[in-house]
Amino acid sequence: xxxxxxxxxxxLSQLTLRALLALPACLALxxxxxxxxxxxxxxxxxxxxxxxxxxxRVFDLVVTGESWNLQTLLPLLQKPLTLxxxxxxxxxxxxxxxxxxxxxxxTPVAPRRWLQLVGGTALVLLPAVVALVLLYAQFELGSHINxxxxxxxxxxxxxxxxxxxxxxxxxxxxVGRQLALLVLPxxxxxxxxxxxxxxxxxGAMRDAAASFQARTARG
Amino acid sequence: MxxxxxxPLLLAxxxxxxxxxxxxxYRAAVRTQIEQGPAAALPAxxxxxxxxxxxxxxxxxxxxxxxxxxxPRDGRAALDWLSQAADKxxxxxxxxxxxxxxxxxxxxxxxxxxxxxxxxxxxQGYAPAQFxxxxxxxxxxxxxxxxxxxxxxxARAARGGFTQAAERLEKAYRAGxxxxxxxxxxxxxxxxxxxxxxx
Numbered sequence: 472x473x474x475x476x477x478x479x480x481x482x483l484s485q486l487t488l489r490a491l492l493a494l495p496a497c498l499a500l501x502x503x504x505x506x507x508x509x510x511x512x513x514x515x516x517x518x519x520x521x522x523x524x525x526x527x528r529v530f531d532l533v534v535t536g537e538s539w540n541l542q543t544l545l546p547l548l549q550k551p552l553t554l555x556x557x558x559x560x561x562x563x564x565x566x567x568x569x570x571x572x573x574x575x576x577x578t579p580v581a582p583r584r585w586l587q588l589v590g591g592t593a594l595v596l597l598p599a600v601v602a603l604v605l606l607y608a609q610f611e612l613g614s615h616i617n618x619x620x621x622x623x624x625x626x627x628x629x630x631x632x633x634x635x636x637x638x639x640x641x642x643x644x645x646v647g648r649q650l651a652l653l654v655l656p657x658x659x660x661x662x663x664x665x666x667x668x669x670x671x672x673x674g675a676m677r678d679a680a681a682s683f684q685a686r687t688a689r690g
Numbered sequence: 691m692x693x694x695x696x697x698p699l700l701l702a703x704x705x706x707x708x709x710x711x712x713x714x715x716y717r718a719a720v721r722t723q724i725e726q727g728p729a730a731a732l733p734a735x736x737x738x739x740x741x742x743x744x745x746x747x748x749x750x751x752x753x754x755x756x757x758x759x760x761x762p763r764d765g766r767a768a769l770d771w772l773s774q775a776a777d778k779x780x781x782x783x784x785x786x787x788x789x790x791x792x793x794x795x796x797x798x799x800x801x802x803x804x805x806x807x808x809x810x811x812x813x814q815g816y817a818p819a820q821f822x823x824x825x826x827x828x829x830x831x832x833x834x835x836x837x838x839x840x841x842x843x844x845a846r847a848a849r850g851g852f853t854q855a856a857e858r859l860e861k862a863y864r865a866g867x868x869x870x871x872x873x874x875x876x877x878x879x880x881x882x883x884x885x886x887x888x889x
Contacts, residue, residue, distance in 0.1 A: 526713040527745070530720060544720065544745065548818060551752045551782055554720070618817065619851030620886050626851055632782035635815045635850065 729760025801832030817850030856884035
């Protein structure tokens with residue numbers, strides 16, 4: 472009987488197979504256990520930064536169930552003693568964390584894996600996610616003030632007593648919102664993971680290129 | 691960096707620091723009003739208003755106008771605070787002073803002043819004021835009737851998201867009002883602007 476040598480899996484295949492296990496596990500961990508603790512972790516830096524950035528426009532940020540309420544100092548047109556509140560839904564941004572954890576855990580040879588997980592989460596992802604929530608909050612604030620539809624977002628029924636932002640600024644806020652909601656939550660964890668595991672990634676790419684060339688040469 | 695450059699930077703930093711303090715103090719006054727009622731917030735708001743904080747001046751004016759719980763109604767003082775806040779550019783103060791001048795609240799009706807106040811606010815892009823100015827030009831309030839100018843102001847307000855302005859233009863284009871030729875296609879365009887989700 473002829474035996475065939477088992478060819479070791481390529482690093483990229485190993486990553487893919489491990490990611491198929493690690494990503495769902497991390498997403499489940501996030502969804503069922505860690506969503507709320509992560510939101511609590513984010514809340515204070517977001518609140519502090521919002522008050523620093525928009526001191527004359529923001530009264531406070533409070534948690535109300537699943538959402539955060541940005542209480543503004545901007546009076547309503549019809550009830551000038553009542554201040555406007557803007558509902559924010561920040562949970563979606565915390566998906567950055569399980570994506571990063573899943574990738575780090577799936578990497579076959581990750582230097583200082585636990586340091587990557589803890590340091591990457593605390594020092595890189597946390598500030599990045601705070602920035603994402605602020606980009607989103609800034610657009611919501613702008614939408615309540617400028618009051619016309621951009622990126623398909625309907626403004627509220629009520630009007631505020633505040634001058635609108637210049638058009639270019641409002642559109643820049645809309646771009647910021649789109650980036651914060653659609654692009655950066657997936658790009659950031661991948662970029663941070665790639666930066667931490669550059670050496671392994673280079674090796675995996677070289678291996679993939681060599682194997683592609685070998686297959687091409689064999690015809 | 692030499693001292694000549696450092697001084698303006700230092701002054702700017704101090705000014706910004708001052709703004710932050712004023713904003714914190716105003717926030718604290720609003721918190722007092724929410725948690726303990728308007729009467730408890732009155733001393734802090736008055737202090738801030740006297741120090742020249744336009745947000746506090748506007749809020750104090752509104753409290754005095756409304757005669758909120760524990761705060762005696764005082765229209766004269768309210769108008770004084772509104773004027774001071776309006777001089778500093780406070781949007782609410784300018785908007786309400788414009789309306790009060792139109793209604794004759796706290797003095798004789800002064801539609802010309804109302805138009806001036808609301809036009810200046812509308813000129814800075816505030817759509818509700820633009821709608822009011824358009825209406826005044828349409829009706830000849832504070833000015834001679836001028837449908838062409840009214841259409842311009844309605845269009846600005848509509849583009850700024852003020853639904854009633856777009857609806858007025860839709861009606862005008864459908865019925866050929868405001869000196870416009872009836873144009874169903876243009877009417878439909880303004881209807882789409884008024885109700886962007888309905889098509």
